[in-house]
Amino acid sequence: MNDEHRMMNDEGKNEFEPKILVFCCNWCSYAGADLAGISRFQIQPNFRVIRTMCSARVDPEWIMEAFRLGADGVMVAGCHPGDCHYIGGNYRTRRRVAMLRSLLRQFGLDPQRLQLAWVSAGEAEKFATTVNEFIDRVTAMGPSPYRTAAAPDADLAKEPAHA
Numbered sequence: 001m002n003d004e005h006r007m008m009n010d011e012g013k014n015e016f017e018p019k020i021l022v023f024c025c026n027w028c029s030y031a032g033a034d035l036a037g038i039s040r041f042q043i044q045p046n047f048r049v050i051r052t053m054c055s056a057r058v059d060p061e062w063i064m065e066a067f068r069l070g071a072d073g074v075m076v077a078g079c080h081p082g083d084c085h086y087i088g089g090n091y092r093t094r095r096r097v098a099m100l101r102s103l104l105r106q107f108g109l110d111p112q113r114l115q116l117a118w119v120s121a122g123e124a125e126k127f128a129t130t131v132n133e134f135i136d137r138v139t140a141m142g143p144s145p146y147r148t149a150a151a152p153d154a155d156l157a158k159e160p161a162h163a
């Protein structure tokens with residue numbers, strides 16, 4: 001985190017609250033997220049979930065749009081390799097996310113702001129841990145350089161217009 005992104009209160013505590021978007025596939029990761037809630041695992045409140053039928057349904061444009069609107073981090077969560085309910089959707093997702101991460105730096109974004117995670121329907125604790133660790137990492141990085149005064153309260157959970 002550089003100095004211009006540091007947001008400290010009088011006690012020297014970091015006040016930066018990141019905005020995190022988590023895309024979850026319907027069949028595994030969303031069920032894992034749901035179970036994490038039902039199981040009352042503690043997760044920091046800095047994220048919003050968007051459910052898609054498969055992680056492969058997440059268009060790379062949506063990820064870039066989320067960053068453009070001011071997301072500080074984006075996570076794509078899907079079924080474990082071999083468990084995708086659409087056979088090989090998550091293999092495509094893995095290739096797309098790798099490609100996007102290599103592009104992010106060219107757009108002035110740290111590739112660590114985009115994370116891929118495999119979470120099954122029964123892995124509630126893994127969902128909670130993965131999201132908490134991602135939020136901590138993004139918090140340490142500071143605000144996205146795309147977060148501007150023009151869109152500080154953009155509704156990141158709003159469905160993309162072209163979906």
Ligand code: FES
Nearest residue numbers: 025054078079084
């Ligand atoms: S259905 Fe979960 S990744 Fe495809």
